Amino acid sequence: MAHWLNELRGMLGLGMVAAGVGAVASSVATLSGQPIEVPIAVGEAVRPETLTGVPPGVRLGSSLDMVVEEPSVTQRALELAATLPRIALITVVLALLWRAVRQASHDDPFRSALAMRLRTLGILLITGGPAVWVAESVARYALSSTVGFGGTYAVVDFLVPLAWLFFGIAVLAVGEIVRRGQAMRADLDGVV
Numbered sequence: 001m002a003h004w005l006n007e008l009r010g011m012l013g014l015g016m017v018a019a020g021v022g023a024v025a026s027s028v029a030t031l032s033g034q035p036i037e038v039p040i041a042v043g044e045a046v047r048p049e050t051l052t053g054v055p056p057g058v059r060l061g062s063s064l065d066m067v068v069e070e071p072s073v074t075q076r077a078l079e080l081a082a083t084l085p086r087i088a089l090i091t092v093v094l095a096l097l098w099r100a101v102r103q104a105s106h107d108d109p110f111r112s113a114l115a116m117r118l119r120t121l122g123i124l125l126i127t128g129g130p131a132v133w134v135a136e137s138v139a140r141y142a143l144s145s146t147v148g149f150g151g152t153y154a155v156v157d158f159l160v161p162l163a164w165l166f167f168g169i170a171v172l173a174v175g176e177i178v179r180r181g182q183a184m185r186a187d188l189d190g191v192v
Contacts, residue, residue: 005105012098019091026083030071036079037065040144040153063155066147075146081139085132092128096121109178110185118175122168129164 030036041063051060068075100117103109140154 005101009098009101009105012094012101016091016094016098019087019094023084023087023091026087027080030076030079030083033071033076035067035069036071036075037067038143038147039063039065039140039155040147041155042153068147072146075143078139078143078146082136082143085135089124089128089132093121093125096124110181115175115179115182118171118178122170122172122175125164125168125171127168129168130161133161133164 042060054060071079096117100114100121103112103117104114107114137154137156140156144154
């Protein structure tokens with residue numbers, strides 16, 4: 001079992017490195033003035049009848065990406081505010097998982113602080129995920145107001161905070177199972 005846990009820990013380590021490299025690459029690209037894509041909800045911003053030459057049976061979807069070729073400093077800052085919080089949270093979650101897996105591979109999971117680590121991770125997912133989603137949504141709304149449609153037309157995906165909540169609850173459940181296993185182990189140790 002320790003071999004499998006070591007492989008998992010290695011994959012989590014690679015994930016942390018990839019997230020870090022992605023954050024740095026994204027930041028460098030944004031700060032250097034690379035074009036940025038601003039997803040906007042079509043609704044009031046673009047009327048479907050403004051599209052010409054579209055074959056029958058094809059229509060404009062609910063969102064489209066506007067490309068800002070020469071973003072201003074404000075647009076770059078808003079783009080970073082709309083992308084970096086999620087990458088930071090994912091990196092922290094991967095680091096906490098890495099530590100939990102390391103502890104499980106070195107110690108008896110039913111005699112260690114694994115349940116507490118899983119509880120901490122679950123609470124982080126439940127609180128941090130929706131908080132990051134709100135921060136990114138606010139930044140996306142502000143960014144969408146800079147593309148010249150005279151309003152804010154950011155695309156909001158309400159499934160994102162639900163996914164964070166779901167995974168947080170799942171991790172809390174696993175942590176509770178481990179905690180109960182620890183209690184049973186302590187009871188058995190007292191009997192034997």
